[in-house]
Amino acid sequence: MSPIIPLDDTIAAIASAITLGKGGIAVIRVSGPDAINACRRIVQTKSKKAWESNRVFHGYAKDLENEKLVDEILILVMRSPNSFTGEDIVEIHCHGGIIVVNRILDILLKSTHVRLANPGEFSQRAFLNGKIDLTQAESINKLINANNIRAAEIAFKGIQGELNNQINLIKNSLINQLAEIEARVDFEEDFQEFDYDKFSKNLNIIKEKINFLIETTNRNRYIENGISIALIGKTNVGKSSLLNLLSKQNKAIVTEIPGTTRDIIEVNLIIKDIPVRIIDTAGIRNTEDYIEKIGIKKSLEMIKECDYVIYIFDLTIGLDKDDEEIIEKIPDKKLISILGNKKDLIKIKKITNKKYSKNIIFMSIKERQGENLLTEKIIEKCGTKEYQDIEVLLNERQMSNLKDSLKNLNDTSDIFDKKLPFDFLAIEIRDSIKNLAKLTGEELTEELLDNIFSKFCIGK
C-alpha cells in the first residue's frame, strides 16, 4: 500500500500512562527514519551491543545544553521493517512519574528534528505501512480502553485479526458471486441459463452472515459500553441504601426523612464481569418543594434514558396504587425486578396485585438479605449468559459500513422479483464489496483516516 500521508518525518511520544508518583518506569516511543540517529544524540552508553536491532541496552539520557545526565535508562531498538509501525523504532524506558519522562521527551524534541506525535499516529503509521489493517488498529484502541475482561478479550481477538477474517470471508463469497456474473456477461454462450433462485439463495446465505454480525453487536454492545440501571421508587423505600450496598461505599445520603435524595447519583461497578452504572434517583411523590420537583422530573426522565430499571417499594406499606402508576411507565423489557424492601420489619403488607407478584423479590437491604437473588436477576435480564462465544464486536464506524454493505445486497430484491437482467446485480454486489473494503480500511480517504486515528490517545 502506498502511503497517502507522508511518512518521512520522525515522531515521538510518551507511550505509557503518566501520573505523579506512580509507575516505576515510563516509555517514550520514537518512530521514523531518524529515530535511531536522533536518540543516539541524547543517549550516553558504554554498551557494545548498542543500537543493534531487537536488543535492550543500558545507558543515560543527557541534556545536550549542559551535558547533564538526567536519568538512567534502558533503550530498545527495533529496526524497520520488524517493528510495530514498520519503521525504525526506539523505545526509551526511563523512570516513571511526570517530571523525568517529560524532561527526556523535551530534550529529544528540542535537540533533534523529531516532532511530537499526534494522537494515534503510531497506529496510523502501522496501518499505512501495511503492518495492521484498520480493524486491528481500532482493536488496539479498544483493548487500551477496555474496562472489563470480556471487552479486553474481544478486543484482543480483533488485534489478532478476527474481525478482519470474518469480513474477508464474506467479501470473498461476494467476489465469487460477482465473478460468476461477470464471466456470464463476457461469455454468455458458454453458460446455462441464469438461475435466479440459486443465485438469490447464495446471496441470502451471505446476508445472514452479515446480519449475524450486526445482531451480535447490537445484543452485546453493553460489554464495551456497560449498562445503566436506574433505581426508581417512592420516597424512603431504600433506593439510596441499595446504591450504597451494591457499591460497598457510603456514596448517597440515607436518612429516615422522605425526600432525602434530590438529584441523580451514579456509581460504576462491575457485576459478574459486566460494567454497570447504577443510578440512584429522587423518590417520586407529590410535593410542592421546588428543588424536589426538579429531582422527581429527572427520575421520570431517567426511566426513559436508562437501559434497565429496578423498582423498589416498602413492604411495610405494600405495593399501592401510586407504585402501580409509576411501574406502568416502565417498559416491560427494561424492568429487571420489583424489589420489596425492609423484609426485616415485622409489619409486612400482603401483595394483592397478581400482575406484579411474580416479578417481586423480597429483600432487606439493611440486613443484606436477598442481595444474591438481585444480582442473579440483573445477570439474567441483561442476557449476559449469551455472550460466552462472542468473537467480534463492531464499533459504530464498522457497523455503518456493514449496514451499507447489507443494504446493497437487499437492494437486489427487485432484480430477482422482476427477473431483471442479471448483470444489474453486479452493480449492487460491487458496491457491497466496496463497503466491506471501507470497513477493513482498503478503501479510505485521508480525511476519514485522520478522523479515525484522532480518537486514539497520544503514544498509541
Ligand SMILES: Nc1nc2c(ncn2[C@@H]2O[C@H](COP(=O)(O)OP(=O)(O)OP(=O)(O)O)[C@@H](O)[C@H]2O)c(=O)[nH]1
Ligand atoms: N428496616 C429497614 N430499614 C431500611 C432498609 N433499607 C433502608 N432502610 C431505611 O429506610 C430509610 C430510607 O432509606 P433511603 O435509602 O434513604 O431511602 P430512599 O428510597 O433513598 O429515600 P429518598 O431518597 O427519600 O427517596 C432509612 O432510614 C434507611 O435506613 C431495610 O432493609 N430495612
Ligand SMILES: [Mg+2]
Ligand atoms: Mg435516596
